[in-house]
Amino acid sequence: MNIRDWVIERARQAKLASRPLSILSTEVKNQALEAMADAIKANEPAIADANRKDLDAATSLSTAMLDRLTLTPKRIADMQTGLRDVAALPDPVGSRSDMWTRPNGLQIGRVRVPIGVIGIIYESRPNVTADTAGLCLKSGNAVVLRGGSEAIHSNTAIVNILTGAASDAGIPAGAITFLDNPDRQAVTEMLSLTEYIDLIIPRGGEGLMNAVTSQSKIPVIKHDKGVCHIYVDRDADLQMAQDVSFNAKVQRPGTCNATEALLVHEHIAPTFLPAIGMKLQAAGVEIRGCPKTVSLIPNAKRATEDDWGKEFLELILAIKIVDDMDAAMKHIVSYGSEHTETIITNNEAASQRFLKEVDASAVMVNASTRFNDGFQFGLGAEMGISTTRIHARGPMGLEELTCQKFVVHGNGQVRE
Amino acid sequence: MNIRDWVIERARQAKLASRPLSILSTEVKNQALEAMADAIKANEPAIADANRKDLDAATSLSTAMLDRLTLTPKRIADMQTGLRDVAALPDPVGSRSDMWTRPNGLQIGRVRVPIGVIGIIYESRPNVTADTAGLCLKSGNAVVLRGGSEAIHSNTAIVNILTGAASDAGIPAGAITFLDNPDRQAVTEMLSLTEYIDLIIPRGGEGLMNAVTSQSKIPVIKHDKGVCHIYVDRDADLQMAQDVSFNAKVQRPGTCNATEALLVHEHIAPTFLPAIGMKLQAAGVEIRGCPKTVSLIPNAKRATEDDWGKEFLELILAIKIVDDMDAAMKHIVSYGSEHTETIITNNEAASQRFLKEVDASAVMVNASTRFNDGFQFGLGAEMGISTTRIHARGPMGLEELTCQKFVVHGNGQVRE
Numbered sequence: 111m112n113i114r115d116w117v118i119e120r121a122r123q124a125k126l127a128s129r130p131l132s133i134l135s136t137e138v139k140n141q142a143l144e145a146m147a148d149a150i151k152a153n154e155p156a157i158a159d160a161n162r163k164d165l166d167a168a169t170s171l172s173t174a175m176l177d178r179l180t181l182t183p184k185r186i187a188d189m190q191t192g193l194r195d196v197a198a199l200p201d202p203v204g205s206r207s208d209m210w211t212r213p214n215g216l217q218i219g220r221v222r223v224p225i226g227v228i229g230i231i232y233e234s235r236p237n238v239t240a241d242t243a244g245l246c247l248k249s250g251n252a253v254v255l256r257g258g259s260e261a262i263h264s265n266t267a268i269v270n271i272l273t274g275a276a277s278d279a280g281i282p283a284g285a286i287t288f289l290d291n292p293d294r295q296a297v298t299e300m301l302s303l304t305e306y307i308d309l310i311i312p313r314g315g316e317g318l319m320n321a322v323t324s325q326s327k328i329p330v331i332k333h334d335k336g337v338c339h340i341y342v343d344r345d346a347d348l349q350m351a352q353d354v355s356f357n358a359k360v361q362r363p364g365t366c367n368a369t370e371a372l373l374v375h376e377h378i379a380p381t382f383l384p385a386i387g388m389k390l391q392a393a394g395v396e397i398r399g400c401p402k403t404v405s406l407i408p409n410a411k412r413a414t415e416d417d418w419g420k421e422f423l424e425l426i427l428a429i430k431i432v433d434d435m436d437a438a439m440k441h442i443v444s445y446g447s448e449h450t451e452t453i454i455t456n457n458e459a460a461s462q463r464f465l466k467e468v469d470a471s472a473v474m475v476n477a478s479t480r481f482n483d484g485f486q487f488g489l490g491a492e493m494g495i496s497t498t499r500i501h502a503r504g505p506m507g508l509e510e511l512t513c514q515k516f517v518v519h520g521n522g523q524v525r526e
Numbered sequence: 527m528n529i530r531d532w533v534i535e536r537a538r539q540a541k542l543a544s545r546p547l548s549i550l551s552t553e554v555k556n557q558a559l560e561a562m563a564d565a566i567k568a569n570e571p572a573i574a575d576a577n578r579k580d581l582d583a584a585t586s587l588s589t590a591m592l593d594r595l596t597l598t599p600k601r602i603a604d605m606q607t608g609l610r611d612v613a614a615l616p617d618p619v620g621s622r623s624d625m626w627t628r629p630n631g632l633q634i635g636r637v638r639v640p641i642g643v644i645g646i647i648y649e650s651r652p653n654v655t656a657d658t659a660g661l662c663l664k665s666g667n668a669v670v671l672r673g674g675s676e677a678i679h680s681n682t683a684i685v686n687i688l689t690g691a692a693s694d695a696g697i698p699a700g701a702i703t704f705l706d707n708p709d710r711q712a713v714t715e716m717l718s719l720t721e722y723i724d725l726i727i728p729r730g731g732e733g734l735m736n737a738v739t740s741q742s743k744i745p746v747i748k749h750d751k752g753v754c755h756i757y758v759d760r761d762a763d764l765q766m767a768q769d770v771s772f773n774a775k776v777q778r779p780g781t782c783n784a785t786e787a788l789l790v791h792e793h794i795a796p797t798f799l800p801a802i803g804m805k806l807q808a809a810g811v812e813i814r815g816c817p818k819t820v821s822l823i824p825n826a827k828r829a830t831e832d833d834w835g836k837e838f839l840e841l842i843l844a845i846k847i848v849d850d851m852d853a854a855m856k857h858i859v860s861y862g863s864e865h866t867e868t869i870i871t872n873n874e875a876a877s878q879r880f881l882k883e884v885d886a887s888a889v890m891v892n893a894s895t896r897f898n899d900g901f902q903f904g905l906g907a908e909m910g911i912s913t914t915r916i917h918a919r920g921p922m923g924l925e926e927l928t929c930q931k932f933v934v935h936g937n938g939q940v941r942e
Contacts, residue, residue: 218903225915308915329916350938357940465933467549477936487634499641499724499929500745501917513915517881520893522766524773
């Protein structure tokens, strides 16, 4: 069988599974999720062995990639916890809006239903396999998983364990489908199957995003880069500004919601910047500043045009002194990626204006950008952080993995 | 300037306009909509003249296409009413969800914001120009309109009148952008501009849908065909079944929510079909039935495999006798387009099961499929009926032309 036919056949099986899956009871889905967690637990050594094979083969990967590929005992335990946590969350499927009644007596409402078949294209991290399979199952969607070739042994082991447990628990075959062919053509074919796959979610770096969005005939919800800013206003509490800025840069710099640039009102810059500069540098942060910033922070480098709007994903912070909030907002429009934007201020009018006029998946007052996250927002779980404006924006929880249908109750109404 | 650069420049202007437009007050937007309606009224003769030029040039169009292209005095008046109706609707922009508070004190909520720049690609009907410009303006979106070449004079006249009035009312230039170049390459270029256009909505026939979805790099919400069914259950009120089926087929057969096929439970077929058959045939409906149907309705034709799943859009109805509701639902899965599906029954268990298990943008009990419509559902207006599963499904009103951003209020929270 050629690759196209093979991918079609796998996607077709997922589509076939998606119908019975969409009307499965919450109880059966939850029991399956618990059984999947149990099976991961029972097969920890096998998963570790498979992961070892991938790591042994990964001779050309960067340290960061190797870290993402590695399944530590904690990460394998986290997969189990994640599946059990998803089982404990409310089922979004079947939840109904208030009904309204039209003058002709028709009663109308909306009910949540699964999207159908979701294709996930991801890199490196094999724990994504279990996490996304759990989220899709709970939300009643079949999933077609396509992991990176570097994680093929880990992913295959995990998927075989999950599908075995799911099948025993009454989940239709095909509901969790893994494309275990490392050929890149499999992705291209997958992205053309509008008849079988309803939504594509790519998770990974910029190269993957661009490849998927340029090729896909299927709707895509991107989980793209975050170039997040903190604007420290004239009326900021400077201690708070320091704590929040430090946290947003340093706590986990490799994430999309870490802050990449600080915009500082010129009135408070002479007080604020030397202190935060010293604290950041002591934590190993390289500072790339505008000329005025460089004059206020010893050992800061001059930023180049390229540094504004860059997702560093490491301990580098760009800093710019701005005349006022308008200049800060203009900078954010020009260089931000509409991911997460924070203002630090005690001025109510300034915070209201910032919340209204700045557009991003999350806009915050006096809080670290690192909070833009499904767990931190209280959604209970997350598929990732959408940077697409339609359907889901920001953290995607279970509800965002569903769509709605209108339901109408009549007693014989006809249109005039 | 070549076509690509010309389209980029127009789309760039729309993007530039979209930012100030997104935060414009409801009052200014409503005044602009009223002014646009006034301007249409003041320029009725000029619009009729421009339409006459299109009609004179339209020597090769079908009668149906000519009808859609024609701007009767009533249609020109309807454009005005439409704009004033949209002005009177609530503004979705800025509406905020309930806020929730996290254990760390963060307050989180969601606020509706415009999508940004919406590209509309449509055929024939020049009234779509005014309708969609009004909906996009009210929802704070810039719009890039691309109408069919056959309506170029009508569309140009309407757009010039609208943009003049909008500009005088304080709407930023570029907010209503019309691509007045009939070259098809303009569409291809438009569909590649992910940097400037956030969403594409195609409105038209299957050829247009396929061309747009296969080419677009921008997210698309399709308004595609409707292959709608009515299932007349064993426990149906037969008089109601007759009235609803007749209405759903005959009242306006050229629309996407008209019924194309009737599925009839075998127990009631011998009573129901001769009566409805006679009534439909008296109204000029051609019946194409399964063998059993043909034996019950004189002069009915035998349906071919091709007739199941066909969007006739005219006075033709396919009829099939089914063993039970399972067979009806199986037929709907195989041949329906997930647009509108109705069951006629007085059996509560049957209606509940049908509502749960049948998946379509609207699923109805005892009502004509013709009600799947934004005005009929009480949304106040509609951009069309989405057949895409993500973001908006079924009638798209003003709210569906917006997206959400998270807003977060803190007092210095940092992540541990």
